[in-house]
Amino acid sequence: MVSQMIKLSNTYGLVLALAISIGCSSKKEITGSLRITGVNIIDVVGDGVSKSPMDIIIEDQRIKAIEESGSYAVNDNIETFEANGKYVIPGLWDMHAHPDDPEIWRMNPKDEEKDRLLTLLVLHGVTGIRDMAGDLQLAKRWKRMVLSGELIGPEIFAAGPLIDGPDPMWDGSVGINGPSNVRQVVDSLISEGVDFLKVYSLLPGDIYLELQRYANEIDFPVAGHVPYDIRPSEAAQAGIKSQEHFLEILKEVSTESDALRVDEIDYGNAKSRFEKYLFRNQLMLDTYSEDKIKMLFELMAKNNTWHTPTISMWHKNAWFESEIKEDTALYRYLPPYMRRYWQIGENDHLQNRDENLLKLKQDQVEVYSKLLFKMYLAGVPLLTGTDMGANPLCFPGIGVHNELEMFVKAGIPEIDALKAATINPSIFLEIDNEFGSIENGKIADMVILNQNPLDDINAVRDIASVIKRGEMYDKGSIREILKSIEQEFKQ
Numbered sequence: 045m046v047s048q049m050i051k052l053s054n055t056y057g058l059v060l061a062l063a064i065s066i067g068c069s070s071k072k073e074i075t076g077s078l079r080i081t082g083v084n085i086i087d088v089v090g091d092g093v094s095k096s097p098m099d100i101i102i103e104d105q106r107i108k109a110i111e112e113s114g115s116y117a118v119n120d121n122i123e124t125f126e127a128n129g130k131y132v133i134p135g136l137w138d139m140h141a142h143p144d145d146p147e148i149w150r151m152n153p154k155d156e157e158k159d160r161l162l163t164l165l166v167l168h169g170v171t172g173i174r175d176m177a178g179d180l181q182l183a184k185r186w187k188r189m190v191l192s193g194e195l196i197g198p199e200i201f202a203a204g205p206l207i208d209g210p211d212p213m214w215d216g217s218v219g220i221n222g223p224s225n226v227r228q229v230v231d232s233l234i235s236e237g238v239d240f241l242k243v244y245s246l247l248p249g250d251i252y253l254e255l256q257r258y259a260n261e262i263d264f265p266v267a268g269h270v271p272y273d274i275r276p277s278e279a280a281q282a283g284i285k286s287q288e289h290f291l292e293i294l295k296e297v298s299t300e301s302d303a304l305r306v307d308e309i310d311y312g313n314a315k316s317r318f319e320k321y322l323f324r325n326q327l328m329l330d331t332y333s334e335d336k337i338k339m340l341f342e343l344m345a346k347n348n349t350w351h352t353p354t355i356s357m358w359h360k361n362a363w364f365e366s367e368i369k370e371d372t373a374l375y376r377y378l379p380p381y382m383r384r385y386w387q388i389g390e391n392d393h394l395q396n397r398d399e400n401l402l403k404l405k406q407d408q409v410e411v412y413s414k415l416l417f418k419m420y421l422a423g424v425p426l427l428t429g430t431d432m433g434a435n436p437l438c439f440p441g442i443g444v445h446n447e448l449e450m451f452v453k454a455g456i457p458e459i460d461a462l463k464a465a466t467i468n469p470s471i472f473l474e475i476d477n478e479f480g481s482i483e484n485g486k487i488a489d490m491v492i493l494n495q496n497p498l499d500d501i502n503a504v505r506d507i508a509s510v511i512k513r514g515e516m517y518d519k520g521s522i523r524e525i526l527k528s529i530e531q532e533f534k535q
């Protein structure tokens with residue numbers, strides 16, 4: 045301003061310069077490291093887009109200010125992204141992820157290959173995950189590397205090992221032999237640094253209930269599969285924090301529920317284990333009771349029992365043969381061990397794929413979609429999750445886009461689908477003072493989109509820029525990093 049004043053020689057100019065100078069000094073000065081100008085903020089705490097495009101000023105890792113364009117002064121060396129009417133959403137969360145899935149350990153993955161999965165998540169706008177089982181030491185190493193900036197990756201909340209029955213389903217699980225062992229197992233997991241306890245399907249009912257009771261006593265969260273022995277309503281009442289994948293729901297709401305639970309159903313001509321599996325699951329699709337569904341979902345809502353449906357995982361599995369054609373192009377970003385595992389004949393989730401099984405699975409997805417909408421209407425709090433890892437076609441990051449699309453296809457409004465991927469995970473994890481929305485003081489995790497996701501949720505796929513803890517990855521750098529990952533994984 046001083047140099048400008050010197051250049052102006054006549055009186056009029058001087059007066060004008062003074063006026064500008066006074067105008068300038070009245071503007072508040074904000075310092076920052078990154079600024080996004082003219083961006084429409086999707087307000088996931090309220091119900092929509094900001095009134096007019098705003099500027100977001102970020103300093104280091106946090107949102108410093110949200111201001112109207114031109115209403116403030118800022119330091120010259122600030123990095124600026126001109127959004128020009130684009131849209132910004134908070135960073136997305138994958139609340140059911142397995143970057144180190146124990147199921148896939150037999151393919152001998154290297155740690156560096158798994159590291160890339162974390163980077164892929166961020167490049168697709170996923171800035172936080174709940175790691176639903178894997179090697180705890182690796183998860184802890186990841187947390188350190190991400191925080192220190194050594195690795196581009198999301199925030200991580202990790203379960204460590206699955207907690208299963210005496211004869212666990214997967215490698216690396218902790219098997220509990222009886223209720224008397226619960227305390228020792230839980231205490232040792234907590235002392236090793238798990239963020240929550242992930243219970244699994246084969247956990248006997250009495251052991252689960254004792255584990256849940258003890259966890260409640262010490263106020264430590266339990267999440268995961270409703271064990272085969274337990275009804276979703278029982279788990280909800282016992283205090284489980286989140287249930288996953290719609291498991292055990294159709295069994296509970298069937299009019300044949302009692303017979304199904306003790307496996308005393310008339311199998312007719314079904315003889316083999318596989319035939320019985322088909323028969324039992326078809327029976328559940330044919331006999332669900334609307335009244336029972338209503339009662340169950342109202343109970344879940346009342347108990348604040350969250351649900352992570354991972355419906356895109358069910359969809360990709362049911363339609364694998366056709367979906368893989370569209371998804372093949374994405375395989376180039378996958379570590380080779382994962383590419384190998386996502387094949388029929390290799391993958392535990394792709395067995396016995398005859399036409400009867402495919403029909404059953406496809407019908408199941410349709411019912412799950414209806415259940416998802418009913419959960420939404422009943423007020424069951426929802427989380428987006430993908431089961432990324434061992435499950436075929438559940439791509440890191442893109443899986444969340446697929447999940448959001450399926451939420452909306454089920455009938456959930458775009459804004460509420462987005463909440464399930466942003467503010468809801470933060471509330472669930474009790475970090476909503478720091479994450480989950482675009483507000484002053486919060487950690488700067490956000491995704492700039494070219495189109496409005498409230499018009500079409502698929503706008504989340506069209507990313508202009510990702511900001512992770514104040515670090516910006518624009519389209520150019522995203523493309524570059526993707527290319528280097530592709531190069532690394534070339535066989």
Ligand SMILES: [Zn+2]
Binds near residue numbers: 140142176431
């Ligand atoms: Zn899982």
